[in-house]
Amino acid sequence: MNRPVPEERDEERPSARMGPWRFVVWFGTVSMLADVVYEGARSITGPLLASLGASSLVVGVVTGAGEAAALGLRLVSGPMADRTRRFWGLAIAGYALTAVSVPLLGVAGVLWAACVLVIAERVGKAVRSPAKDTLLSHATAATGRGRGFAVHEALDQIGALAGPLLVAGVLALTGNNYGPALGVLAVPGIAVLLLLFWLRARVPDPEAYEREVTGVMPATARASEGRLPRAFWTYAAFTAATTTGFATFGVLSYHLVERHLLSAAWVPVLYAGAMAVDAVAALATGWLYDRVGPRVLLALPVLTAGVVALAFTDTVAIAVAGSLVWGAAMGIQESTLRATVADLVPSGRRATAYGLFAGVVGAASLAGGALTGGLYGYSIPLLITVVVAVQVLAVALLAATRAGRRR
Numbered sequence: 001m002n003r004p005v006p007e008e009r010d011e012e013r014p015s016a017r018m019g020p021w022r023f024v025v026w027f028g029t030v031s032m033l034a035d036v037v038y039e040g041a042r043s044i045t046g047p048l049l050a051s052l053g054a055s056s057l058v059v060g061v062v063t064g065a066g067e068a069a070a071l072g073l074r075l076v077s078g079p080m081a082d083r084t085r086r087f088w089g090l091a092i093a094g095y096a097l098t099a100v101s102v103p104l105l106g107v108a109g110v111l112w113a114a115c116v117l118v119i120a121e122r123v124g125k126a127v128r129s130p131a132k133d134t135l136l137s138h139a140t141a142a143t144g145r146g147r148g149f150a151v152h153e154a155l156d157q158i159g160a161l162a163g164p165l166l167v168a169g170v171l172a173l174t175g176n177n178y179g180p181a182l183g184v185l186a187v188p189g190i191a192v193l194l195l196l197f198w199l200r201a202r203v204p205d206p207e208a209y210e211r212e213v214t215g216v217m218p219a220t221a222r223a224s225e226g227r228l229p230r231a232f233w234t235y236a237a238f239t240a241a242t243t244t245g246f247a248t249f250g251v252l253s254y255h256l257v258e259r260h261l262l263s264a265a266w267v268p269v270l271y272a273g274a275m276a277v278d279a280v281a282a283l284a285t286g287w288l289y290d291r292v293g294p295r296v297l298l299a300l301p302v303l304t305a306g307v308v309a310l311a312f313t314d315t316v317a318i319a320v321a322g323s324l325v326w327g328a329a330m331g332i333q334e335s336t337l338r339a340t341v342a343d344l345v346p347s348g349r350r351a352t353a354y355g356l357f358a359g360v361v362g363a364a365s366l367a368g369g370a371l372t373g374g375l376y377g378y379s380i381p382l383l384i385t386v387v388v389a390v391q392v393l394a395v396a397l398l399a400a401t402r403a404g405r406r407r
Contacts, residue, residue, distance in 0.1 A: 020142035028155030036188040040163030043271035046253035047264040052111040060373015063250030066122035071362025073126035078355015087131040088200045094128025099189030106182025130354040137342040141210040145339040150286020153335035160275035164268035236360045241394035243364040245387035247372040274327030281331030301391035303329040
């Protein structure tokens with residue numbers, strides 16, 4: 001039986017020992033180093049699995065299942081974070097799992113072991129993300145939701161750019177040997193954990209940022225909150241719809257390598273370019289979000305439909321353009337979608353909301369991975385048609401969400 005966590009009086013709670021923008025930047029640095037690790041690995045997941053004998057369907061299902069685990073398991077980690085209030089502990093544990101799984105992936109010699117490690121790395125993201133997003137949301141109450149999450153995402157993508165380039169360089173030097181390319185990622189993984197322990201010591205209670213802005217005591221906030229707002233659920237439905245048609249980069253890179261459009265060594269370079277586009281898109285939409293609100297999210301289903309229309313061609317330039325469009329869509333998903341959740345849900349239930357939101361999106365990610373991987377092997381024109389139809393539905397759901405919020 002779980003015992004309730006005793007409440008602290010506000011004057012007894014430790015305050016932050018750095019400004020909110022500094023906290024956002026340092027937390028962005030943590031994510032930047034972590035992205036060197038797991039985005040470096042993700043940039044070659046498709047070719048790595050293919051080298052072990054995986055088909056396009058296996059690549060689609062495994063990468064989709066990995067994203068589903070990264071999102072769906074937050075149904076557990078989110079409420080756990082709210083119940084225990086151990087946000088820092090869960091964040092550190094999740095980062096540690098990723099830091100261990102990626103180097104081991106480089107020495108996995110059989111397909112089933114590689115598949116397990118791909119999913120395990122994503123489980124680490126599931127453990128840490130609701131707690132991490134909640135910690136960050138407190139600081140963005142002072143900096144502005146859209147800008148705070150956007151700056152964090154932009155820093156995050158520096159790592160997403162550097163990781164694939166590092167992997168590409170090691171692959172080029174070792175003759176496409178995946179072991180050294182993934183093993184070198186253990187170094188930034190250790191740096192992530194050291195920086196997290198330091199940041200926790202400096203800011204043991206990030207909720208102090210939001211208390212200073214809102215003047216609401218944490219105990220009062222948690223006591224007054226019940227069900228999650230209806231607007232949260234309609235917003236989750238829109239996100240699930242647009243995610244269902246979103247192809248994983250594993251499937252995109254599988255297409256590029258198997259159709260001989262790019263060599264395995266160039267795929268991480270393209271992924272790095274997509275991450276650079278991700279950062280620009282996050283900053284642009286974050287800035288717009290603080291001014292015009294969730295209307296900026298209309299761009300997401302448009303970009304998602306554009307990915308499959310461009311990326312699965314047999315023309316190198318068009319396929320590369322499709323991968324860059326994929327990066328722009330990722331930038332919106334990883335920043336503005338999270339900022340909106342923070343604005344919809346009070347702080348005492350925010351980790352739960354992030355977990356539930358991610359669970360809904362996780363189911364859509366699994367469907368999207370299987371959909372794009374399966375239809376890719378059957379008929380690319382049919383794949384494009386289905387994804388475009390799903391995105392039309394997503395636009396309708398976004399319109400319904402906005403109408404519901406106005407009412």
